[in-house]
Amino acid sequence: MMRPWLLITLISTIVWVGLTALMLGVLVWVAPLRLAILRALQEPPVSEQSVSSSFTPSSEHEGRIVATVRQALPAVVSIVGSTTKSVSTRFPFEGSLLPFFGDETFPLEQQFQGTGFFVSKEGIIVTNRHVVSDEDGSYEVVTADGEVLVPERIWRDQFLDIAFIKVAYTPQAVLPLGDSSDAQLGQSVIAIGNALGEFVDSVSVGVLAGKGRSVVARGISEVKALESVLQTDAAINPGNSGGPLLTLDGKVLGVNVAVASGAENIGFAIPAEMVKPALRSIQEEGEIVRPWLGVRYRMITPEMVKMNSLPLKEGALIVRGSDPKQLAVIPGSPADKAGIEENDIITKVNNEAVTQSTPLGALIRRYAPGDAVKLEVYHEGEFREVTVLLDRAPHDLPE
Structure with a gap:
């Protein structure tokens, strides 16, 4: 009959080896995941895949939506980020029973995605701060034509959930920042982004449902109060963060930022007029001035x-x-x-x-x-x- 202490040792060894194998398996799995994300983002944009020259809109309204999306897509980018966290596989049993095992620490790489869009021909992109919040993380920008770019610089706003990325690239198109002060409730809006971080160039249409909303956004690492944001019923999903909320004339009404949890078709965007001063200060002074x-x-x-x-x-x-x-x-x-x-x-x-x-x-x-x-x-x-x-x-x- 096996002695109790030997049985515990055997079980503990099996558990430790299993955890180690699991951690190594995660590390092996993360690299292909990042490669798969980049490959998916490098597929031809929707504007090249599905827009037919023989398309006939059923109404003037539909025609304006299709035309606006076609013009905006070349300016929209995907942002792929990764950060490495240390994960400890501390042996579950303390004491001197198995002193030779000790602690083992493995790096665990986490992947995440967001959306952004060009706002200047100098290669400046606007997105959400929470998309690029980790100052120690690494980020890549995938353009509409599939080019993968490494940011030259990232500016993060202290007060608003916005950030700016500078890349060495001349964009095919830029989106003009509008002003929501004259926007009317019920007017049509278009949201573009990478829905769920998986479906590139996702387009949803809705209306401006509210202005001047104050909400609390809860993310993985922070809780942030958002003031004076726009509300829309256009579908905004995780991965859409940082994408544009457009009017039918192609101007940016807001930057998509959050969706109400536990509710359908309630999304929020930071008004474009709040973004303009930060962009202007970057272009004039090289930093965000508030x-x-x-x-x-x-x-x-x-x-x-x-x-x-x-x-x-x-x-x-x-x-x-x-x-x-x-x-x-x-x-x-x-x-x-x-x-x-x-x-x-x-x-x-x-x-x-x-x-x-x-x-x-x-x-x-x-x-x-x-x-x-x-x-x-x-x-x-x-x-x-x-x-x-x-x-x-x-x-x-x-x-």
Whole structure:
């Protein structure tokens, strides 16, 4: 009869060997997966595969959609990223029973995909920040004609879920950034992207369903509040992130960013007019420049009014973060210099009301560093007006 300790040793050895084989199998499997992704992305674009010269649209509306898609596809790119994480296969039994096994660590490569589109002939691409969020990751851009490019530089916005990629390439087409301020609810929109990271050049059509939405996007590694975003019922799926939301005249209304989980046909996009200042600063100064007020805040909601007996129904309540180190007003910031304090409520920016649809951050981003803006502030039961000189947002901005 086999002794108990010998049986445990045998079982443990089998488990350890099995885990090791599994990890090695994953490493062997990842490389072909990346190759398969790139091969799929290098297939001829839809514009070359399926557009027939004999096609006759059933209506003028359908004709405009097809024409817009045909013109836009050459500007849309796929972004393939990979990052390597260390995975430990710690032996499950502690003690000196099998001291010769110890810990083993294996590199595990993770693959992910997103979408982007050219916005300048200089080879600048806009996408979502979360698509290229890992600064230690490696990325490749696959163009509509199947060329695989390595980014020369990546700029990540501190405030919005957008990023820019520079590649050494002259694009076949660029997409002009529009403005959603004049867009009407119910107007037709087109979303383009790599649906589910698998179906290249996926096109969906819908309408602009809402403006000025505030939502919380939950990703794998972060939870991010999105303010003043557009809502659409055009299908936006994982992999579509960073793709364009277009009007029928081919202008970018927004950058696709998120989809509501547990719901159908509710997607969101960052308005194009929020992207323009960042692009302009990259082209003029070589970096993303944003104006900075220097406060943490929460937009007042009916629930907050009810629970906290707040004196106002709208505005931005200046509050500290969950960490005691996250102060409500950043010392030395423009807000601090103007005398704004914790628990103040900012109600207007240059006479424009601070509301759920026009939150404080969105209003401040309309201006540039060095601009003087007038704020209406509710302080200890009284309204007062203060003038703030906006500064340039620091690179090491506290969380």
